[in-house]
Amino acid sequence: MDTYLSGAHPPTAILADVAPSSPVDDAINSWFEPIATAFGTVIFFPITIGEVSFPFVVLWLVAAALIFTVYFGFVQFRGFGLSFEIVRGKHNLPDDPGEVTHFQALSSAVSGTVGLGNIAGVGVAIALGGPGATFWMIIAGLLGMCTKFVECTLGVKYREIDENGVVHGGPFKYLPVAFRRFSRPVATALTGLFAVAILVFGVVGGGMFQSNQTFAQVRTATGGTDGLLGGPWAGLIFGILFAVLVGLVIIGGIKSIGRVTGKLVPGMGVFYVLSCLLVLAMNFGQIPEAIAEIFRGAFDPQGITGGIVGVMIIGFQRSAFSNEAGIGSAPIAHSAVKTRRPVSEGFVALLEPFIDTVVICTMTALTIIVANQPSYREDLGEGEIGGVALASDAFTTVADWYPILLAIAVALFAFSTLITWAYYGEQAWSYLFGRSKTTVMVFRSLVCIFVVIGCVATFSKVVEFADAALFMCAFINILGLYILMPVVKKEMKKYLADRKAGTLNDPDTVDAVPVDDRDRI
Numbered sequence: 001m002d003t004y005l006s007g008a009h010p011p012t013a014i015l016a017d018v019a020p021s022s023p024v025d026d027a028i029n030s031w032f033e034p035i036a037t038a039f040g041t042v043i044f045f046p047i048t049i050g051e052v053s054f055p056f057v058v059l060w061l062v063a064a065a066l067i068f069t070v071y072f073g074f075v076q077f078r079g080f081g082l083s084f085e086i087v088r089g090k091h092n093l094p095d096d097p098g099e100v101t102h103f104q105a106l107s108s109a110v111s112g113t114v115g116l117g118n119i120a121g122v123g124v125a126i127a128l129g130g131p132g133a134t135f136w137m138i139i140a141g142l143l144g145m146c147t148k149f150v151e152c153t154l155g156v157k158y159r160e161i162d163e164n165g166v167v168h169g170g171p172f173k174y175l176p177v178a179f180r181r182f183s184r185p186v187a188t189a190l191t192g193l194f195a196v197a198i199l200v201f202g203v204v205g206g207g208m209f210q211s212n213q214t215f216a217q218v219r220t221a222t223g224g225t226d227g228l229l230g231g232p233w234a235g236l237i238f239g240i241l242f243a244v245l246v247g248l249v250i251i252g253g254i255k256s257i258g259r260v261t262g263k264l265v266p267g268m269g270v271f272y273v274l275s276c277l278l279v280l281a282m283n284f285g286q287i288p289e290a291i292a293e294i295f296r297g298a299f300d301p302q303g304i305t306g307g308i309v310g311v312m313i314i315g316f317q318r319s320a321f322s323n324e325a326g327i328g329s330a331p332i333a334h335s336a337v338k339t340r341r342p343v344s345e346g347f348v349a350l351l352e353p354f355i356d357t358v359v360i361c362t363m364t365a366l367t368i369i370v371a372n373q374p375s376y377r378e379d380l381g382e383g384e385i386g387g388v389a390l391a392s393d394a395f396t397t398v399a400d401w402y403p404i405l406l407a408i409a410v411a412l413f414a415f416s417t418l419i420t421w422a423y424y425g426e427q428a429w430s431y432l433f434g435r436s437k438t439t440v441m442v443f444r445s446l447v448c449i450f451v452v453i454g455c456v457a458t459f460s461k462v463v464e465f466a467d468a469a470l471f472m473c474a475f476i477n478i479l480g481l482y483i484l485m486p487v488v489k490k491e492m493k494k495y496l497a498d499r500k501a502g503t504l505n506d507p508d509t510v511d512a513v514p515v516d517d518r519d520r521i
Helices: 023-043 056-071 080-087 102-113 120-129 132-157 171-181 184-221 234-250 253-282 284-299 307-323 330-334 342-349 351-371 374-379 387-395 402-433 437-456 460-501
Strands: 046-049 052-055
Touching: 023 460, 046 056, 052 056, 052 307, 056 132, 056 307, 056 460, 080 102, 080 342, 080 351, 102 253, 102 330, 102 342, 102 351, 102 402, 120 132, 120 307, 120 351, 120 387, 132 171, 132 284, 132 307, 132 330, 132 342, 132 351, 132 460, 171 184, 171 330, 171 402, 171 460, 184 234, 184 402, 184 437, 184 460, 234 253, 234 402, 234 437, 253 284, 253 351, 253 387, 253 402, 284 307, 284 351, 307 351, 330 342, 330 402, 342 351, 342 460, 351 387, 387 402, 402 437
Parallel strands: none
Antiparallel strands: 046 052
16 A cells, blocks of 8 residues: 655655544544654654655665565566466466465555555655656666565465465565574564554555545545535445445455456556556657656756755655555465465566556656646645646646546545455454454454544544554565575576476476475575
């Protein structure tokens, strides 16, 4: 999920004013403010290079992506074609264990990252860093592909499938293996903190924030406060109906979520990319100059605080907060895939940052630059206008009513993100409290309650806390990835060798992790 927009300290999720501020809102925000501020200061503590300050977590994520890229021999480029072969099911066997196909796993994971930030976040990044931020955003996205390759391979490698065929995987399974070299209390605490953070964000960031944004976008598309959803009870009614829809999807687990996102995400993605292409086509003559602006701005930014370093950091930050490579969320969805070869899903997962950042974020950036609307020219280097406004103004070059379609698309993006993060949170809940029909139902009910709350309240400080909790996961998860990356490299080499020999589907070559071998990492 992408709630971050830009800035030295990552701005928190901006909740729309879906209802007038109430005493309950004010009381909760007031009580939670010092907690959220203190926690955010720790997680997003800034480092300064020249005139530019940025969160250390950005450096942590980008440095890991670079290290993995070198260690695995630029596998994201060497294995790019293979990724599409696997997504198409070329190397699958009918009886492969798991719950969803490679395509459904990819769609579910992409739905968790593609959202408002791909539109609003890119707009603000360009407003702050100029067109050149786009170049560094792409570079960071390409590097992040390797991080997804590593973490999602491990998510499948150490998964467990229960007697009902339900998969339990992701960081909750591979982090305990990685941290066995530490003392048991330390290993338990680190994995437990990760699970708590995913749980908090799944309920608050995935539930409350996304429902808030969905209601805000639909209300805007139907006439705003004077329209169909402008009444005092509209938020509550919409929230209840929306919660019912969410409940109907998440009650079926990852199989149901995979079926929905498998249809919704490609449709939304194609619509959005085609919309961008339409703007580009209508401004075709401006494309060469826009590309030139991106390259000039990347290496010779004019008027941008911090010069090249400043614009580079803005681009890296936008990418890191967009595709979530290294956070540890995506391996939860990918671990449910039907496969006997864990690294096969690693190859599929590397497509995520490519789709999220290299394609969708870049299309947004090009659309804004090529449209060259007054709001873009006036705000360049200032970052004062909302990012959605820049994108929306760009789409008015197609038609005055076209931003309404954009609002609907953003609402659908939010829905798909919500149901995916509900699954992530459920896996964390099961890790912490055990999995039974009762505990699972309690969690799903909790998600639906927060969906309704998001449509009627704006507990912004609670969401700030959830935002920081999510990026705390990066410190824990990447540490585990460093420890286990030799395991992934061994699997990668074996898989590529078997593919070359034409024995990928030979039962004798299938990788498996005997339980008693997990201690000998």
